[in-house]
Amino acid sequence: MTDRFLGFVVKECRHILREKRTLAMLFAIPLALVMLFGYVISMDIDHTPVAVLDSSQGDPLARKLVQKLEAADQFRIVDQVRCEADIDAAFRDGTVKMVVVIPAGFGSDARRVEGTAVQLVTDASDLNIATTLIGYATAIVRDLNAELNTEQGLLSADTAPLRVDVRMMYNPELKSAYMFVPGVIAMIVMIVAAMMTSVTLAREKETGTLRLLTVSPLKGRTVVLGKVLPYFVLTAVNTAVIMLLGTLVFGMPCHGSLWGVMLLCALFILAAIGLGILISSLVKTQQTALTASLVGLLMPTMLLSGFIFPLANMPEAMQWVCRIVPATWFIEGIKGLMLKGQPVGDLWLPLTILGAMAGVLIGLALWMFARRDRPAR
């Protein structure tokens, strides 16, 4: 049994490795896609225009804050915003990326117990820049806090007289530019796991080698699992490459559990392979398998998963259709884990649904191949 299984897996690997061009494409396509999407994200923060709306009327502490901001390489203080009403216009022009709002009575309030807050207003339509700017500005405010504490003879750094109050504009959902990473992974998983599995199985049907396998003592489940394993590994490697590229080269964060991310990917890949086997059982030729995978799997993965069009903007009925697309749950899960840093427990719904899809689809494939008593053509 194990020898047979291994023999079958070796054969599948040989098929995969023999098709050098296909294999090269499987890795070249995601690389190209990630590069393409990745370079659209602006990364460098260098003398970014920042305006200060100072309502404190020449408070020395406020001036100190502005000086510190000016001293930082990341910021260039511009003079575009004189009142609250100017903020919107400045953002729309693109002349300003962040506005630092200093409230009235800044200096005196900072020395009271309750403290005061610096408001950081950002243009979150480019979420990447916005969060980076907030990061730098917060660090500067923290510096100032430390100085204030020493000045007042407080040793504890825990007391923070100055708080930071962040306001993101124009992107209430905080849709991240990094959304392309889970999107690209979802597409690649569909191409490698689902489409390739369905095409190779359809090829065995078309050329008749499947008949040789059914006549042999090889069990149906050995054939199914012997297909699942190599394609699972191939897809997992591909997914890891995209992930590494996204995180190392384009700075995609991973705030949540790495194990959670791996589990989510594994379940999604299994569900995709299950879909591939299902498609191959319904078609007779490689060509139909290819077409069915493109139309039935790849298109929904791109269009109905929230990758390109946000689900919230779709009509109610369409949203229900989206919910049966595995990629929808995968993207939701990855977004929650990596970008929002939600704990794994919060994502039980996408995890359960993907797990159920994988279980049902692989189970169905095993059942179909175990069924022996079929009428001859």
Add this chain to the structure above:
Amino acid sequence: MDERSIITEHLTRRFGTFTAVDDLTFDVGRGEVFGFLGANGAGKTTAIRMLCGLLRPTSGQAEVAGCDVARNPEQVKRRIGYMSQRFSLYNDLTVSENLQLFGTIYGLSRTRLRERIREMYRRLSMERIKDQLVGGLPPGWKQKIALSAAMLHRPQVLFLDEPTGGVDPLERRRFWELILDTAAGGTTILVTTHYLDEALYCNRTLIMADGRIQAIGQPRTLMSEHQAADMDDLFSRLTRPAGGTTGRKEAEV
């Protein structure tokens, strides 16, 4: 030990109201080359699928290599070999990779498999092509390799399902020599073919039409019994008793 390798009794298979195989009773002795003739749709494929343990009989019984095909299909599968021109090898694998795969699938140990493959190379003198992709080889070679793959586990019964399709006459002749050679070694062979002249290589033939046995016996005896000039003539008479004209290409329709 029973000297019969295939025994069927009233073997029948229906698909809905259509009876594909109707009351088949025959047996094949050990080491016999048994021809299975019939036009497309005569029920040959269904019968073979039942004998290979792929399809459950609706009624009747069949025993292949000592195992009941309905009760013990897994044992049947281990003891038989199957080869067909249509359902061939993996074209994107080399000769030796194909042989290794099928040897492993049939449960041969690594050392024994290596031994048998080496012996096979020697016998068919194909050492020099062992690392070539099967897809690039001429049909005659593919056929020999497919037969070798089906023989690696030394099956008691070998099913050859239209093994010579698309191969030129000389190659067919050589292939038949190989088949007869194999049978002489004690392997029982059940072969279906579209080329009626090939039936003359068989010890006995069974001619099927509409799911039933029309005739069974030694080809030459059958021909003289029915006063047929050759196998084509015999075939036409048996499968189309009403039609007076004899179409030479009848079997290949």
